[in-house]
Amino acid sequence: MSALIEIKSLLKQPEHLEARLKEIPSEPGVYFMRSSNGDILYIGKSKKLRARVRSYFRPAQKLSDRIAMMVRQVAEIEFIATDTEAEALALEANLIKKHQPYYNVLLKDDKKYPYVCITWSEDYPRIFITRKRRATQKRDRYYGPYVDTRLLRYTLHIIKRVFPLRQRRQPLFKDRPCLNYDMGRCPGVCQAMITPEDYKKIVQKVAMVFQGRSDELVVSLQSKMDKAVERLDFEKAAQYRDQLKALQSLNADQKVALADDTVSRDAIALAADDKHCCIQLFQIRAGKLVGRLGFFADARSGTPGAILQRVLEEHYTTVEAVEIPTEILVQHELPEPEILTNWLSSKKTRKVSLINPQRQLKAELIEMVERNANYELERTQRASDRNTQALQDLATILDLSELPKRIEGYDISHIQGSNAVASQVVFVDGVPAKQHYRHYKIKNPDVQIGHSDDFASMAEVLGRRFRKYRRSAEEQNTPWSEFKYQAGEQQDFPDVIMIDGGKGQLSSVVTVLQDLDLLDVVKVISLAKKREEIFLPGASQPLDTTAEQPGVQLLRRVRDESHRFAVSFHRQQRLTSSRRSRLAEISGLGFQRQKQLLAHFHSIDYIREATVAKLTEAPGIGPGLAQEIYNYFHPNQVSDGSV
Numbered sequence: 155m156s157a158l159i160e161i162k163s164l165l166k167q168p169e170h171l172e173a174r175l176k177e178i179p180s181e182p183g184v185y186f187m188r189s190s191n192g193d194i195l196y197i198g199k200s201k202k203l204r205a206r207v208r209s210y211f212r213p214a215q216k217l218s219d220r221i222a223m224m225v226r227q228v229a230e231i232e233f234i235a236t237d238t239e240a241e242a243l244a245l246e247a248n249l250i251k252k253h254q255p256y257y258n259v260l261l262k263d264d265k266k267y268p269y270v271c272i273t274w275s276e277d278y279p280r281i282f283i284t285r286k287r288r289a290t291q292k293r294d295r296y297y298g299p300y301v302d303t304r305l306l307r308y309t310l311h312i313i314k315r316v317f318p319l320r321q322r323r324q325p326l327f328k329d330r331p332c333l334n335y336d337m338g339r340c341p342g343v344c345q346a347m348i349t350p351e352d353y354k355k356i357v358q359k360v361a362m363v364f365q366g367r368s369d370e371l372v373v374s375l376q377s378k379m380d381k382a383v384e385r386l387d388f389e390k391a392a393q394y395r396d397q398l399k400a401l402q403s404l405n406a407d408q409k410v411a412l413a414d415d416t417v418s419r420d421a422i423a424l425a426a427d428d429k430h431c432c433i434q435l436f437q438i439r440a441g442k443l444v445g446r447l448g449f450f451a452d453a454r455s456g457t458p459g460a461i462l463q464r465v466l467e468e469h470y471t472t473v474e475a476v477e478i479p480t481e482i483l484v485q486h487e488l489p490e491p492e493i494l495t496n497w498l499s500s501k502k503t504r505k506v507s508l509i510n511p512q513r514q515l516k517a518e519l520i521e522m523v524e525r526n527a528n529y530e531l532e533r534t535q536r537a538s539d540r541n542t543q544a545l546q547d548l549a550t551i552l553d554l555s556e557l558p559k560r561i562e563g564y565d566i567s568h569i570q571g572s573n574a575v576a577s578q579v580v581f582v583d584g585v586p587a588k589q590h591y592r593h594y595k596i597k598n599p600d601v602q603i604g605h606s607d608d609f610a611s612m613a614e615v616l617g618r619r620f621r622k623y624r625r626s627a628e629e630q631n632t633p634w635s636e637f638k639y640q641a642g643e644q645q646d647f648p649d650v651i652m653i654d655g656g657k658g659q660l661s662s663v664v665t666v667l668q669d670l671d672l673l674d675v676v677k678v679i680s681l682a683k684k685r686e687e688i689f690l691p692g693a694s695q696p697l698d699t700t701a702e703q704p705g706v707q708l709l710r711r712v713r714d715e716s717h718r719f720a721v722s723f724h725r726q727q728r729l730t731s732s733r734r735s736r737l738a739e740i741s742g743l744g745f746q747r748q749k750q751l752l753a754h755f756h757s758i759d760y761i762r763e764a765t766v767a768k769l770t771e772a773p774g775i776g777p778g779l780a781q782e783i784y785n786y787f788h789p790n791q792v793s794d795g796s797v
Contacts, residue, residue: 163190164211164228171211174231178204182242183235184249187257190229196257199246201239201493207231218454224257239490240497247471256645267299267448268306270364272357277350278320278343279357283310296472297364301434301448301530313360314339316393316400320353328760365477366418366437366444368401375401421516422462423485423524425531426453430538432530433465434523437479448530459486463494470498478502483509485520540704541584548650548705551688551697552677558649559583561708563716564615564663565654566596567724571606573731574598576615577720580648581712590646593723594618609662612653616666623647624670638675653680654713657689664691681713737761740786747774751783762787 164171178185183203187196187210200206209215210225217225236242250258273280275291283306287296300306314321318341325344326332334340341348341356362371379394418440424433431453437445447469451461462484470478478498488494491508498506511517545557552558561581568574580590596611627637641647653659660680667673673691680689686706687696699706737748737758754772755761761769761783769780 163226164231165226175204175208175211178207178231178233179235180204181235182237182239183233184242184246186232186249187224187228188230188232189227192230194253194255195224195227196255197246197249197253199239199242199493201242201490203233203235207233218456220257220452220454238496239493240500243467243493243497244501247467251471267301268303269296269298269300270306270310271296272361272364274354274357278353280320280323281310281313281357281360283307295361295474297361299448301446301526309363312400313363316397317356317360319356319360324756328755328763363401364445365474366439367476368442368444369440372398372401417481418479419481419483420479421483421519421523422466423520423527424451424458424462425524425527426458426461427531427535429453430531430534431455431461432527432534433461434527434530435465435469436519436523436526438519439479446526450534457486457489459484459488462486463488463490466494470501475502478506480504481507481509483511483516483520485524486510541708544704544708545584546705547703548708551699551703551705552650552679552690554649554677556649558677560646560648561650561652561712562648563652563654563712564612565713565716565720566608566611566615567717567720568596568601568606568611569724569728570604571601572603573724573727574601574606574611575720575724575727576611577716577723578615578619579712579716579719581708581715584708586715591719592619593719595727608655609658612655612659613662613666616651616663617670620667620670620672623672634671638672641675648676651676651678652709652712652716653678654683654716655680656682656687657694660689660691679709681709683713686710740783742779742782747779750774 164174180202182199182201184197184199185203185207186194187198189195198206210217210221210228234245236245268283268285269287271280271282271284272295273291274295275293284296288294298306313319318338320343321334321340322332322344327344329345331340331342331345331347335342335347341353343353359371359374362368375394375398379391379398382388382391382394419438420435421438422433422435424431426432429452431451433449433451435447435449436443437447449465449469451465453461455461456464466482466484466488478501480502482498487510488508495506495508509516511520542557548554549557559582561584563579563581564576566574566576574596576594576596578592578594580587582590594615596614598607598610598614601607601611623638623641624634626641627634630637632640651663653663657680660678663678663680664673667676667678678691681687682689682696685696686699686701688699688706688709689696701707701710737743737751738745743751750773751761752758755764764784766777766780766784769775769783770777775783
């Protein structure tokens with residue numbers, strides 16, 4: 155920990171700490187732990203704020219390594235008092251979602267399990283599978299994460315086959331629906347042949363499947379089918395019949411042996427070793443297992459009961475009230491069950507019970523959930539062992555005193571200097587950490603079409619990446635000779651930098667790091683493609699390694715990922731450039747109107763085919779400019795404005 159943080163830490167100011175603790179009331183509420191620079195480190199809740207906050211600073215209190223590290227950084231404590239414990243829980247959930255404090259990260263988003271997303275923010279919602287939850291649109295709903303990916307894809311396939319749903323993100327044709335409409339699989343969304351209100355009614359039925367409310371949907375469809383038969387509307391009745399058959403096939407052979415099959419319940423259990431914690435949550439509705447969700451956590455983040463409580467809190471924060479069951483079976487006693495039950499009961503407007511079963515059928519159900527959690531833990535351990543072996547081998551190859559926690563890989567992509575870009579990928583503990591990926595547009599004026607310079611491009615990127623530490627030292631008035639070692643201990647500072655290339659690319663990067671006086675803080679290497687050879691700065695010969703060594707294979711994964719990320723970004727830039735290059739040649743069509751035109755027509759081909767009248771329908775395009783655009787694409791024709 156840096157000296158700057160320790161000097162301002164409350165632990166170093168016992169009198170000030172005691173005075174601050176006395177100011178905190180013994181009421182329900184939420185507390186904030188802030189660092190010396192004002193960042194929120196942790197957000198927590200309690201039914202007695204003063205007692206909970208004081209417990210962090212008691213000498214005899216046994217804290218986990220993670221929380222102990224957080225406490226050493228606390229420079230200020232703030233709080234918000236609430237009337238009830240349930241209000242404190244809801245407020246905590248909202249604040250954590252908003253601020254994302256570093257030490258509140260319990261559930262790990264390693265994108266192993268997929269979600270189903272329904273984009274309610276759109277007039278015609280899309281339904282798709284994703285491995286990343288995005289909080290950009292509050293109205294969009296995510297269901298999951300689902301453990302059984304194959305079953306999830308099968309479920310979505312069946313749903314899209316029997317319910318008339320939007321099949322494409324963008325329309326295939328400009329002025330007519332595609333074959334999906336003729337086959338009855340899409341209601342003609344692209345041509346607005348169904349109103350948004352009617353389409354959302356269809357999507358609401360689909361959402362019931364992912365909410366675990368299939369039985370309600372079956373009853374509703376059965377009633378509608380009977381009414382259609384009474385009206386002699388046999389075509390509509392046949393549609394309802396097909397939908398019922400599809401739902402029944404999804405629920406087949408999923409009966410769970412519980413005597414009371416009328417109660418909706420969730421069962422949650424975990425399996426953990428000294429590092430990893432795998433949690434499974436089974437969703438049981440009307441005696442059927444309708445969903446199996448999976449979560450990961452750091453086993454050192456708390457007791458089993460505390461981890462289960464946090465998982466339940468985070469999970470039910472993201473679901474609708476109708477999805478909350480009336481009974482939740484838990485493997486371990488929760489530390490604050492009253493807060494959770496009060497909050498869930500308030501949200502559902504119906505009593506929700508938390509049960510820690512010890513015998514009979516409910517205990518057997520918890521054992522089944524725990525057994526599945528153990529299977530997932532074994533898979534996680536095997537993957538972790540492979541990563542550890544690769545990291546140990548890499549540490550031996552590079553003569554590192556500790557295992558490299560953070561590895562950064564860099565690559566350059568361009569075509570003869572055009573649209574030159576660079577990628578930065580990050581592997582943490584041997585696993586891709588995509589939230590830390592970055593891409594760069596090369597700004598060097600000498601790198602242009604017909605003239606490429608990978609050495610200069612790589613030097614530019616590394617300089618832009620690491621100069622921020624120099625600026626931080628200047629802002630804090632700290633000598634660079636001291637600050638650079640503090641920078642090397644920060645979370646975002648790499649242990650190893652891997653450059654895709656040979657000695658030439660490596661030497662250009664070494665020059666930059668020498669100028670920044672960072673070469674003695676970070677290990678920098680390059681990996682040549684042909685023979686998978688590792689080069690160190692100043693060495694004329696590669697290290698004595700083989701391409702199949704675990705450590706070299708790890709570097710190859712980093713190299714391949716950096717190459718993939720660079721190429722994909724380069725293609726994106728090239729596509730954008732090719733789209734706009736032709737439009738930029740049209741007199742009077744500026745950058746903003748180019749964007750509006752493409753957003754309206756979706757492609758250059760549609761713009762080329764459009765008449766003057768159609769062009770004027772685009773935002774910002776008047777008759778005169780529309781004529782200019784038409785004349786550009788049809789130099790030998792004269793338009794009369796007709797379709």
